[in-house]
Amino acid sequence: xxxxxxxxxxASMFGVGALVLAxxxxxxxxxxDALEAGGTGQNTTVVRESELRAFCPPVRLRxxxxxxxxxxxxxxxxxxxxxxxxSIADVTRSCTYGDDTMTINVAVAxxxxxxxxxxxxxxxxxxxIAVVSGSEVLYSKLHRVPTSVQDTAGATQFVFNDPAITxxxxxxxVVVFAGYDEGPYNTK
Numbered sequence: 001x002x003x004x005x006x007x008x009x010x011a012s013m014f015g016v017g018a019l020v021l022a023x024x025x026x027x028x029x030x031x032x033d034a035l036e037a038g039g040t041g042q043n044t045t046v047v048r049e050s051e052l053r054a055f056c057p058p059v060r061l062r063x064x065x066x067x068x069x070x071x072x073x074x075x076x077x078x079x080x081x082x083x084x085x086x087s088i089a090d091v092t093r094s095c096t097y098g099d100d101t102m103t104i105n106v107a108v109a110x111x112x113x114x115x116x117x118x119x120x121x122x123x124x125x126x127x128x129i130a131v132v133s134g135s136e137v138l139y140s141k142l143h144r145v146p147t148s149v150q151d152t153a154g155a156t157q158f159v160f161n162d163p164a165i166t167x168x169x170x171x172x173x174v175v176v177f178a179g180y181d182e183g184p185y186n187t188k
Contacts, residue, residue: 054095054097054102055170055172055174056093056094056095056102056104057093057095057104057131057174057175057176058093058175058176059091059092059093059106059176059177059178060091060175060176060177060178061088061091061177061178061179062177062179064179065088065128065177065178065179065180065181066087066088066179066180067085067086067087067088067180068085068086068087068125068126068180068182069082069084069085069086069115070082070083070084070085070086070123071083071117072117079115079116080116080117081115081116081117082115082116082117082118083114083115083117083118083119084112084113084114084115084118084123084149085112085113085115086110086111086112086113086123086125086180087110087111087113088108088109088110088178088179088180089109089110089111090108090109090110091106091107091108091109091178092106092107093105093106093107093176097169098169099169100168100169101166101167101168101169102166102167102168102169102170103164103165103166104131104165104166104167104176105161105162105163105164105165106129106161106162106165106176106178107159107160107161108127108129108159108160108161108178109157109158109159109160110157110158111155111156111157111158112125112147112149112155112156112157112158113155114149114151114152114153118149118152119149119152120149120150120151120152121148121149122146122147122148122149123146123147123148123149124144124145124146124147125144125145125147125158125180126142126143126144126145126180126181126182126183127142127143127145127160127178127179127180127181128140128141128142128143128177128178128179128180128181129141129143129162129165129176129177129178130176130177130178131165131167131174131175131176131177132174132175132177133170133173133174133175134173138167138168138174139165139166139167141162142181142183143160143162145158145160
């Protein structure tokens, strides 16, 4: 015997709402400490207005770099020999500023899906982070990101970040690219 939300008395719904609000009020601290830039809470970092208004470049994926396939042996593009497919689901960044520099922390989140030839264990994904201004490359680094695959029946999620990319401060025309790069690996 079930019931729908239409059958629940409004007084019961009000009681549940009041309980949620009461539990939310049971947190320690005033609730505003985390927002106080110089307050007595745990977050004592002062954020200047100039930093809030400053330019932080967007992160983009170039076409063809959002996924990466690994095949068994030299069987490239043979679906029955696919070991895994890795894909990037989201990218983000944050910026801090010096007098003449900008430091960017780039984060990449994604998942690995085993293929028919998949197995558990450690895999290494080639992720490149590049910062460009027009045609000028300000930063480029190819990371070998180790990830452990524990289950061949489902997806494994991963998060990677490059936390200390320091480039000259620019007001615009700077873009960060993140994505898989199959090489060559002897580049920066």
